[in-house]
Amino acid sequence: MSAVRLLPVVFCLLVSCVPSQEIDQRGQSAESPSVGRALPPSRVLKTLVSGSAGTEYPLHARAGVLASGGIVFAVNRAHSASVASREFMVVGDEFGEEYTKVSPPVVNAAGTLLSYAKQDPQNGKFGVVLMRGDGTGGSSSQEQSRAFDWVSAPFFAPDDQAVVSVGAVGSLRNGAQYAVTVGREEWGNFDGVGVPVLSDDGNTVAYVQRAGNGAVAVRETRGGERVASRTYGDVLSVALDPSGRRIAFVAAEGGRQFVVVDGVEGSRYERVSVPYRGALWDPPLLRFSDDGGTVSYIASEGNRSFVVVGGEEGVAYRAVYPPVFLPGSQEVAYLALDDEQQLHVVVGGRAFMAGRVGNIQCPSYREYPPVLSADVSRIAFVMDNCQGSVFPTKRWIAVMDRAGKVFRTEKYHWVSLPVFSGDASRMGYAAEDDRKVVWNVEKM
Numbered sequence: 001m002s003a004v005r006l007l008p009v010v011f012c013l014l015v016s017c018v019p020s021q022e023i024d025q026r027g028q029s030a031e032s033p034s035v036g037r038a039l040p041p042s043r044v045l046k047t048l049v050s051g052s053a054g055t056e057y058p059l060h061a062r063a064g065v066l067a068s069g070g071i072v073f074a075v076n077r078a079h080s081a082s083v084a085s086r087e088f089m090v091v092g093d094e095f096g097e098e099y100t101k102v103s104p105p106v107v108n109a110a111g112t113l114l115s116y117a118k119q120d121p122q123n124g125k126f127g128v129v130l131m132r133g134d135g136t137g138g139s140s141s142q143e144q145s146r147a148f149d150w151v152s153a154p155f156f157a158p159d160d161q162a163v164v165s166v167g168a169v170g171s172l173r174n175g176a177q178y179a180v181t182v183g184r185e186e187w188g189n190f191d192g193v194g195v196p197v198l199s200d201d202g203n204t205v206a207y208v209q210r211a212g213n214g215a216v217a218v219r220e221t222r223g224g225e226r227v228a229s230r231t232y233g234d235v236l237s238v239a240l241d242p243s244g245r246r247i248a249f250v251a252a253e254g255g256r257q258f259v260v261v262d263g264v265e266g267s268r269y270e271r272v273s274v275p276y277r278g279a280l281w282d283p284p285l286l287r288f289s290d291d292g293g294t295v296s297y298i299a300s301e302g303n304r305s306f307v308v309v310g311g312e313e314g315v316a317y318r319a320v321y322p323p324v325f326l327p328g329s330q331e332v333a334y335l336a337l338d339d340e341q342q343l344h345v346v347v348g349g350r351a352f353m354a355g356r357v358g359n360i361q362c363p364s365y366r367e368y369p370p371v372l373s374a375d376v377s378r379i380a381f382v383m384d385n386c387q388g389s390v391f392p393t394k395r396w397i398a399v400m401d402r403a404g405k406v407f408r409t410e411k412y413h414w415v416s417l418p419v420f421s422g423d424a425s426r427m428g429y430a431a432e433d434d435r436k437v438v439w440n441v442e443k444m
Helices: 363-367
Strands: 022-024 055-058 071-075 086-091 113-119 126-132 163-171 175-182 185-198 204-211 214-221 226-228 234-240 247-253 256-261 295-301 304-309 332-337 342-347 350-356 378-384 395-401 406-408 426-433 436-443
Touching: 113 163, 126 163, 163 185, 175 204, 185 214, 185 234, 204 234, 204 247, 214 247, 256 295, 304 332, 342 378, 395 426
Parallel strands: 214 234
Antiparallel strands: 022 350, 055 436, 071 086, 113 126, 163 175, 175 185, 185 204, 204 214, 214 226, 234 247, 247 256, 295 304, 332 342, 342 350, 378 395, 395 406, 426 436
16 A cells, blocks of 8 residues: 555546547557456455445435445535534444544454544544444544644554554644654654655654755654755655655755655656645555555646656646556556547556546546556546536446446436445445435446
8 A cells, every 4th residue: 555545536527438449658559458466465455335235324415425444424414504514434334423524434454443534523623533343333433643733544554453643733734743643652743844644554754844945855763763855945745655665755946846756856847746735635646656666646747747657757648637556566547638638547558548528627536546446457437427517416437447348327416436346346336316325336
């Protein structure tokens, strides 16, 4: 898994999606990509699919989001716009406590524990919750961190029991004091800005720190080792490889932006895509592969954007959307839009034309990667009829297999993130119509 444990989420906005011949990045016909490598057992983050097929969850307002590992609804309990919405976890048939916000939840490899970050509706503070993930966890929820002004989305340490997160007191944009929590233990006390990232075991952290009129990237270990980069005009984002031994960051200098990996500066571009500095739980845009050997990111020149993997630039498109590394591989998958408004699903350097899209300004379409099955045999993305407005009225899910064949669900007012079974033969998702949310399971 990547150093920042945020579960994949999906795009919106497609209007049509039809099977077509695969094309490679030079426009030539190509064979189906060889993508069948499964994650080693120790690297698998299993998901707990909550609710059975056909289960209804009556709500007083439209549902918000769902994430792998548990159903997370944003629900307004009154019809008045003056009443704040609340988000809560549903594990099995049990409704959890209501919060202002909750992060996408994670489940340990054994499928017995579930954790998520939450914001308290009373004082606005953030913390991390641990609960049993077997459908009986509501009464056993435990606070896993002290209260912070912000806390990262949690993940499980290699022992499959301890929950790891990093919290901040202060402002992510203007400066905060951070501390790392591993299980019940807390370490570190450092000043920085932006969103810090952690190694898989929670024993190494990377963050941005102000230095005079500029900024530095810092890698710090639980044992007290601290290494800082030279000072740049700004440092916009940081990343660690899973082991915590390698650091990468996006730097700005002389009106150009570039990625620095272990002190080696890459090509300079007009811009390198980074999440909003004050965002809560946005997915990372600068990523290491699972083996820590390769870095990927999105760079742009003028109105053209492209994915850079291991320093090699991919084909330039009108727009590209965040890549994800294929499990156990140094190849990536992502969505890209060409000048003809055609969407391409790019997997391992080969592109499938997936159809014409509507309004590319929908926020989720700009920000989130597609969902891959564990064996990478299928790729799913949310489609909608958002064209003249950024607010679609119908949404559905499209799933493409390695041959380019497309499966589509029914259309609904809202659909959630899809969740694949381990063998990718089934896909679960929540769908909402008439203010009722139903958990559906589709056979692929």
